[in-house]
Amino acid sequence: MVKKIGIVSLSSGILGEIFIRHELKIGVERLNKYGIEVEFLPNALKGMEFIKEHPESRAKDLIKAFKDDSIDMILCAIGGEDTYRLLPYLFGNNELKMAVKQKIFLGFSNTTINHLMLNKVGIKTFYGQAFLPDICELSNEMLPYTKRYFEELITTGKIKEVRPSDFWYKEREDFSESAVGVNMKKYENTGFELLCGKSVFKGKILGGCIDSIYDIFDNSRFGDTVSIYKKYNLFPKLEDWKNKILLLETSENRPEPKLYRKMIVALKEYGIFDVLSGVLVGKPQDEIYYDEYKKILLEETAGKDLSVVYNINIGHATPRCIIPFGVEAQVNVDKQVITFSD
Structure with a gap:
């Protein structure tokens, strides 16, 4: 059972912008209802300009999220386009390899590249959802099909099977x-x-x-x-x-x-x-x-x-x-x- 989620902005920094605060609030409240504590890693909410200009800060957040034993699950804020710029800060001196341990990592889109990074150091990951587009869905509830798989992951730590949505x-x-x-x-x-x-x-x-x-x-x-x-x-x-x-x-x-x-x-x-x-x-x-x-x-x-x-x-x-x-x-x-x- 996931008790604490660490949210990282590894590509776009949109999560830190004022114009999506209402979405962020919805997402945090939904996670809290599951009894999950939410931690935004230190740079996750610094906005689009900062995140774009500081790939080294994004890399530090990922390292910190893996090293922090209180964080059961790392959840990506959203995708983006340039997470490849983290590579020198994660592989230049084996920083990622020395930090990782097996824990839930979930994201999609440009996070594909982060999945490949983690695959390279032997970590199993989960692809398909992210905080802003899924947990922060503007409907009164998460989309039922999306919600079912997210709940399975946070309660069992795995996915047993996937079937098509109706x-x-x-x-x-x-x-x-x-x-x-x-x-x-x-x-x-x-x-x-x-x-x-x-x-x-x-x-x-x-x-x-x-x-x-x-x-x-x-x-x-x-x-x-x-x-x-x-x-x-x-x-x-x-x-x-x-x-x-x-x-x-x-x-x-x-x-x-x-x-x-x-x-x-x-x-x-x-x-x-x-x-x-x-x-x-x-x-x-x-x-x-x-x-x-x-x-x-x-x-x-x-x-x-x-x-x-x-x-x-x-x-x-x-x-x-x-x-x-x-x-x-x-x-x-x-x-x-x-x-x-x-």
Whole structure:
């Protein structure tokens, strides 16, 4: 049972801005109702400008959260775009490796890179939710599907299985105080969809937001990502991906099909689709480019002995499940379930 959560801002510092104070208040009150004490790590609320300019402070917060034995769970505030800038402060002198111990770490989006950092030092993590977009949901309650997985994690410390949501929600455009208590519009969901390969397969899962992963291979967004990722060998070697399951989901930027293909081709050229046991693909936000992404995946993985499962409720489309990284998983599309060993 989680008794204390430490909240960190490892990418964007938006959590410290005045215009989202009403959301922060909702989130803290919800966690307190579970009997959970909330601690914001020292730099988590310093705002967007400070966080952007001080990656070393973000890194210190992560180290502190792991070292503090009173913190049972580390929860990321939100994603962002440049958490790769923490690498020199976490790996320059093995700072992260010396600090970590196994505890719950939960985040998604650009936090993908933090998951890869923690994977590198042997820590199992959880992907799929974050404080601001999920716990601070403006409806009167957290979204039921999202809430179910969050409650399972804070009460048991693990996720037993993931099934599809009955519904998906159109993303909010208004996050002001006037939107508090306003429900999101919902639509029927169609469940896990097998695009190719075997309907039953297994392996340990790793991956995340494809936009962030693409920065490992491409300097379009920041001029130094490729060199920094290479310097610290962040992306696992091809042999380390053997028989694993790659999780991919797209950001709120909703990449156009041309860019999406570039992202998939970068992974293809790395050789990853030749060694994986399968790929899990998150539902695109608001189902934008739903069919286009599907077509690209089919075309770029054609001829591979690979299972590709589409429309997982993970990442930037709401609601969100939670997927454990680093534990054995079995995907069964026929039974519409992904089960996890301890």
